[in-house]
Amino acid sequence: ARLLKHDQRIAQGIKSNIWISLTPGFLLVEALIYAGKDLGTAVVVALIFGGILFIAGVPMKDLALAGGAGGLVVGVLVLTHRNRLNRFFALLDPFSVEYYKGAGWQPAHSLMGLASGGLFGIGLGASRQKWGTLAEAHTDFIFSVIGEELGLLGTLSVLMLFAALILSIFKIALGASTSFEKYATAGIGCWISMQLTLNIGSVVGLIPVVGVTLPFMSYGGSSLLSVFIAAGFVIGVARRTPNIRESILHRRNIKQSKP
Structure with a gap:
């Protein structure tokens, strides 16, 4: 019993150290992002930070207080x-008269695009909203264009692919060989899932427009480059995971043994 209590105290101390050591850096990053007047990205970073702390085992009471603040x-x-x-x-x-030609323009035309797509869409490349009516159609609102051109089935297919990707990332994080790789990979999974949720939530009118891109799909230099770098890191972690590494070596041996 003493050993168990001792181990629990050590684990609690590690969780407290994680909370204390990461918070100053997080606040600095948030301040720099907000200085650039980008509240949407600041929210994404905050959600990523909360996800990493949750995975690290920080008590829910502390997370709830931090989330409330x-x-x-x-x-x-x-x-x-x-x-x-x-x-x-x-x-x-x-669509109200007060907001339609102002803050409601983007959400209104995003919903128009999704609605006009129907079940099967109006055809690849045939979107009407992207030709000037829906601003930022190639970045923040690309999901609306997908819904218009490929329909409900197309959007569901995209969501299924994202779900498979995110689940795979968290599975790789669980099998990571070091704590750094585990938390970094889990953080990438939180990042993609949170940004995906905020982007699609804005497009379908569930949350206000926050101005974040759709990972892997939106046009943009820094956004696209960052997610590709993150994907490369996850692939590197996966290759070092014992089970995956054994599978790769096994397939190589099979190929080499073939005449």
Whole structure:
């Protein structure tokens, strides 16, 4: 019993150290991002940080308090900024006279594109919304164009591919050989899943437009480059995972043994 209590105290100390050591760096990154007036990316980074702490085993009570404080800060930043506040109210009815030609323009035309796609879509490359009506159709609102051109089945196929990717990343994280690889890979999984949720939530009108890209699909230099680097890191971790490494070696041996 003493050994068990001792181990529990050590584990609790490690969790506390993780919380204490990561928080200053996180706050610095958040401050720098917000200095660039990019609240959407700041929210994504905060969600990634929370996901890593959850995986590290930080008590839910601490996470709930931190999440509540973060939500309060975001609420204040929204209420004190007219454009962000208009985006929130436009979410309720983007087609209203008051918001349609302003903050409601993007969500309204995004919904029009998704609705016109129907079940099978109007055809690849045949989108009408992307030709000037829906701004940023190639970046933040590319999912709406996919829905318009490929329909509901196309969007569901994209979501299934993302789900398979995210589950694979977390599976690789569980089998990682070092703590760094485990937390870094899990963080990448949180990043992709959170950014995916915020982007698609904005496109379908569930949350206000936050201005984040759709991973692997939106056009953009830094965004696309960063997710490809992250994917390369995950692949490297996967190749060092014992089970996957044995499978690779086994396949190589089979190929070499063939005449």
